[in-house]
Amino acid sequence: MSIAKAISNAMSGLGATARGTETVASNLANAMTPGYARRDMVVVGSALGGGVRVDGITRIVNASLLSESRLASAAMGEASTQAAFHETMEAVVGLPGGAVALSTALTEFQTALSSAATRPDDEIRLAQVVSAADRLATRLNDAATAVEAARSTAQQAIAADVAVMNQSLGRVAQLNTRISILDADGKDATPLMDERQRLIDRIATIVPLQEIARDAGRVALFTTEGAMLLDGSVPARLDFAGADQVVAGQVVGAPLELLSLNGTALTAGQMRLFGGGSLAANFQIRDSLAPQLQFGLDHLAFDLHQRLADPLVDPSLGATDAGLFTDAGLRAEAANLVGLAGRITLNATVDPAQGGQSWRLRAGLQAASPDPVGQSAVLMALAEAVEGARPGQPGSGFSGSAGLASRVGLVESQVASRRIEALSDLAVRSSRHATITAGMMAEGVDSDAEMQRLLQYEQSYAANARVLIAVDDMINQILRM
Structure with missing residues (x-):
């Protein structure tokens, strides 16, 4: 893999991590907001053969329960x-x-x-x-x-x-x-x-x-x-x-x-x-x-x-x-x-x-x-x-x-x-009504699950950051040759 490709992949990962963190923050902040539906980030692999791309933010709604x-x-x-x-x-x-x-x-x-x-x-x-x-x-x-x-x-x-x-x-x-x-x-x-x-x-x-x-x-x-x-x-x-x-x-x-x-x-x-x-x-x-x-x-x-x-x-x-x-x-x-x-x-x-x-x-x-x-x-x-x-x-x-x-x-x-x-x-x-409302809450934002996702994004951020650090070290080594 070229240095340029590694940088591109790491940057795409950092961008996706940042967007995912925003989604988690929004979910936690609006857990009790009427009408709010839990968000989930959709990530797909890049069509160019490297990195990831955010394909959108999805609202998670149980249509039958909402009805x-x-x-x-x-x-x-x-x-x-x-x-x-x-x-x-x-x-x-x-x-x-x-x-x-x-x-x-x-x-x-x-x-x-x-x-x-x-x-x-x-x-x-x-x-x-x-x-x-x-x-x-x-x-x-x-x-x-x-x-x-x-x-x-x-x-x-x-x-x-x-x-x-x-x-x-x-x-x-x-x-x-x-x-x-x-x-x-x-x-x-x-x-x-x-x-x-x-x-x-x-x-x-x-x-x-x-x-x-x-x-x-x-x-x-x-x-x-x-x-x-x-x-x-x-x-x-x-x-x-x-x-x-x-x-x-x-x-x-x-x-x-x-x-x-x-x-x-x-x-x-x-x-x-x-x-x-x-x-x-x-x-x-x-x-x-x-x-x-x-x-x-x-x-x-x-x-x-x-x-x-x-x-x-x-x-x-x-x-x-x-x-x-x-x-x-x-x-x-x-x-x-x-x-x-x-x-x-x-x-x-x-x-x-x-x-x-x-x-x-x-x-x-x-x-x-x-x-x-x-x-x-x-x-x-x-x-x-x-x-x-x-x-x-x-x-x-x-x-x-x-x-x-x-x-x-x-x-x-x-x-x-x-x-x-x-x-x-x-x-x-x-x-x-109370039973169904409780079901709606259970289908909504789960703070424990959101914190787990936040930890995953933190790990992803750290991994991509290490790639950039490694690339930086390699470039510095090349420049010192």
Whole structure:
């Protein structure tokens, strides 16, 4: 081997060693960086018969595990969104015995009625009935308001998710183009691939994705149900419109909207194309889960109203008069049931704070005078009406005859059961996500392995350096001849 060839070979080895050391340093520095994939240097022998050549830097990615990780992220995003909703609703409706529970407010109202019936002449006890009745109405109002707020939050979250998807898809399309250009020029595009992976991972929490490799380092993106999001340089465009606030009674089409894909509105059946992530969970909250709870609260409010608006309970009432509880001051009607829980109020005629007189609880809401002060028939009838078993409103979901306390307890138990089921589902999905994430970490940067490679590069560097030292000694010997 000539001296020139030896120098060339050693220099190529030193260059490859330096590049390999940089790769190890990058791996160690970014071991915990989201989206970062381990690098490996590809070295080939020189085509001229000596030395080595760096043929590029390869990203080491387990495609199947990455795909599973994204599906797990979408599933956990859906479960966590629903679990948060159910926890909020349980906190508002409450659990039996809880300080803010509907059942607690109802029990306080029943206790106040029973106490006043034993001393109908006691103004303090009548005032306690008024206060307890007002708290019960307020608790129903608060629960209904929380349901509307949850629907509004879901509406806003949908809009935010759509904005993130559009922005991220646009950026992925740009990165596809830049990566293909660098690939054609033979330049390192791995940092852009890392950024692209982070963006795709971000989208994957919103909707489950499938990533398909294309030529020149590009990728195509589809939802797992088949909607095309990106295949080429132009991403799909998602649109979502609607007011930020959602109120009781609003449904899809009147006036709530679904998604539009590339300018075409999706039907309810086509929405399954985007099922499985936080986006689908927010649509479920807005259009199904929250209205389901609103339905139960409205029927509870109507049951409460009807029990105490019966002329058999309060003979002073006419067929069109509101009872102790009103629909915003009027008699509640089955035809206008939606949103009643948010509108139900204490009848102003018995509330001194609204110019009413508490003695009407004793004498009757439409009574002409408070006498005699010892009459307790109306108070006893009110207490019995609340406690007694009555058939539920047709279509209410309350089967058979039951007291109001039983129906309130049923709604509370349903809310608690849904919360438990949602948290159980979240625990399962979180466990799966954690397992896959651990697998991803194991497939990623192994610091021990990287240190071993670093030692190998150190040995390679020393070997090539010794060649150069030997060549230098030979040249010096020749010059001294």
